[in-house]
Amino acid sequence: MPVVDVLHKSLMITAFVAVMMLAVEYFNVQTRGVLLATVHGARWRQYLVAAALGAIPGCLGAYAVVALYAHRRVTLGALVAAMIATSGDETFVMLALFPKTALMMTLGLAAVGIAAGWLSDVLLPARWLPDAAKCRALEVHAEAECRCYPRGEIVNQWRTPSPYRATLVVALALFVFAIATGHVGPVAWSWKRISLLAVTGLGLFIASTVPEHFLEQHLWRHVAVRHVPRVFAWTTGALGLLAVLNAFVDLPALVSSNPWQALAAAAGLGILPESGPHLVFVTMFADGAMPLSILVASSIVQDGHGMLPLLATSKRAFALVKLLNVVSGVAVGGAMLALGY
Numbered sequence: 001m002p003v004v005d006v007l008h009k010s011l012m013i014t015a016f017v018a019v020m021m022l023a024v025e026y027f028n029v030q031t032r033g034v035l036l037a038t039v040h041g042a043r044w045r046q047y048l049v050a051a052a053l054g055a056i057p058g059c060l061g062a063y064a065v066v067a068l069y070a071h072r073r074v075t076l077g078a079l080v081a082a083m084i085a086t087s088g089d090e091t092f093v094m095l096a097l098f099p100k101t102a103l104m105m106t107l108g109l110a111a112v113g114i115a116a117g118w119l120s121d122v123l124l125p126a127r128w129l130p131d132a133a134k135c136r137a138l139e140v141h142a143e144a145e146c147r148c149y150p151r152g153e154i155v156n157q158w159r160t161p162s163p164y165r166a167t168l169v170v171a172l173a174l175f176v177f178a179i180a181t182g183h184v185g186p187v188a189w190s191w192k193r194i195s196l197l198a199v200t201g202l203g204l205f206i207a208s209t210v211p212e213h214f215l216e217q218h219l220w221r222h223v224a225v226r227h228v229p230r231v232f233a234w235t236t237g238a239l240g241l242l243a244v245l246n247a248f249v250d251l252p253a254l255v256s257s258n259p260w261q262a263l264a265a266a267a268g269l270g271i272l273p274e275s276g277p278h279l280v281f282v283t284m285f286a287d288g289a290m291p292l293s294i295l296v297a298s299s300i301v302q303d304g305h306g307m308l309p310l311l312a313t314s315k316r317a318f319a320l321v322k323l324l325n326v327v328s329g330v331a332v333g334g335a336m337l338a339l340g341y
Contacts, residue, residue: 006243010236012184015175016196017092017231019203021223024058026206043075047117050078051110054085054306057095062086062306069310069317076129076317079310080324081117085110088304089231090278097286099195105292109299116328129320154209164220168207176200238279255290259337266294267329270301271322273311278302293341297333301325 050068053061065082068074087094087109094102157165178184179196186193207219255262266281281298284290303325310318 003240006236006239008184010232010239013093013096013235014228014232015184016096016199017089018223018228019172019175019200020057020092020095021227022203022206022219023199024056025218025223026210043077043118043121046074046078047081047114050074050082050117051085051113054082054113054303055106055110056086057089057091059086059088059305062088062303066306066310070314075117075121076124076320077117077119077121079117079317080120080321080328081110081113083303083306083321083325084113084116084300084328086303086306087278087299088302088306089227090282090299090302090304092231093235093279093282097282101292105296105299108296112300112328112332116324120324157212158208162212162215164216164224165207165212168215168219168224169204172200172204172207176204234277234279235283238283241280255284255294259291259294260334262290262294263297263330263333263337266298267301267326267333270298270329271326273303273305273307291337291341293333293336296336297329300329300332 050065053065055061062082065074065079069076069079085106087106091102091106094105161169175184176197179193179200182188182193185196207215210219266278269277269281278298281290281295285292285295301322307318307321310321
């Protein structure tokens with residue numbers, strides 16, 4: 001894969017990921033914590049809501065469950081369910097590269113997370129559980145005063161647009177043009193091109209209408225400044241590494257001849273509380289160089305940045321959840337690999 005192709009593909013993936021992140025931020029604030037309010041009640045409701053939050057692309061849902069666990073509003077099993085269901089920022093990349101498989105896999109991870117969460121609460125001895133004292137360090141950011149669609153103020157916002165709004169809107173408009181003309185994404189009209197246009201159009205609407213507070217704090221500082229450069233760097237690095245390896249090594253043959261070692265490597269790398277390194281497995285699967293079972297194992301074990309806040313609350317809980325995720329990932333991935341997937 002030439003350097004130009006690597007950069008072109010990285011830009012396309014990063015742009016799609018950025019637009020999806022804008023949409024998730026918008027949804028998170030618009031719901032005003034309604035989803036979080038449903039977590040109270042029976043344990044099965046906790047597992048379902050925690051898995052649903054974890055399944056949201058990115059780390060926002062995982063952060064919310066960590067905050068709820070820190071206040072002991074959910075059980076350790078609910079935390080396990082969320083961390084198995086989440087794949088961090090890699091979910092955005094998977095949606096860009098193989099959307100149908102990514103959606104089916106997300107549903108499957110949520111189901112595995114619910115089952116593993118229930119088993120964790122039922123089987124773990126009480127002496128293994130972290131101290132039940134509530135933590136006051138983390139708070140759920142409810143965004144009670146944020147209006148994402150300020151009727152009557154949108155025209156005024158455009159009379160003197162901020163540099164953040166102008167930059168985002170121009171960039172998204174150029175991305176819409178590039179998709180529509182076939183310079184980015186599929187060359188021919190298809191459902192994938194239509195989906196890209198629809199998602200990017202949503203991002204353009206969001207950047208054009210939200211108030212300055214939301215635009216600067218959520219879209220610019222969080223998505224554009226914090227996440228986009230990291231996603232581009234890791235995506236470019238992963239694609240570049242695979243391009244170099246493919247030039248010297250037959251990766252599909254190597255993985256097919258050492259599938260169990262590849263599974264162990266995926267599970268081991270998944271322990272890192274970081275979004276980025278796991279993109280190697282995502283891109284290898286997208287290129288047909290790796291079976292689904294190894295990607296599933298990687299996705300079950302890894303949780304992007306979702307677990308980082310837990311380190312500040314309870315290192316014991318962090319280690320225990322990671323151990324349970326590794327066991328779940330190796331068990332499910334190993335079963336799929338043994339069945340030929």
